Amino acid sequence: KAGVTQTPRYLIKTRGQQVTLSCSPISGHRSVSWYQQTPGQGLQFLFEYFSETQRNKGNFPGRFSGRQFSNSRSEMNVSTLELGDSALYLCASRLTGRETQYFGPGTRLLVL
């Protein structure tokens, strides 16, 4: 089976812009979670989607949002980008009822 894929792999934006990142889960996985990794805060949970519904949300401002489509693919959006949003954004998928999450390679976002 193919693993979790994320696009794009690298992205450069400027402050104030918005960005959309995409994630395709492992085939058959219906739960998708998003994480942010920064040197200062480490790996932090953003939100989880299941069956097109947000099921859980981390402690991030409303500028961070997401959605999930009927084929389980997910997107996350960050509006009004700030310098501090520069990070590695990771997507993970899992089978419903199983706790093990499998991660994609991540999208490296640089905000200038």
Added chain:
Amino acid sequence: DQQVKQNSPSLSVQEGRISILNCDYTNSMFDYFLWYKKYPAEGPTFLISISSIKDKNEDGRFTVFLNKSAKHLSLHIVPSQPGDSAVYFCAASPENQGGKLIFGQGTELSVKP
């Protein structure tokens, strides 16, 4: 409020010896624990997990031990190999929130030939 802590930022071990990575947690609602291995600019790779109803789980060279009373878990790698050199993250999942993982800060393991 760091609910999952890995107090050792780094660990250096000789090839062939045992590597022991430690993790402490504070939230008694965590019921599932996982270890991931990560290289820079890549996604974490799942290694091994353990449910709170167990105290040990083994998979090849990797063994995870869970001490619920001490809220402590550890990952043992035996024997250590140079290819094991990476950052290791401990993660915990709150009860009934399988899609949410709380991560420790990571421990960088260096296995020297």
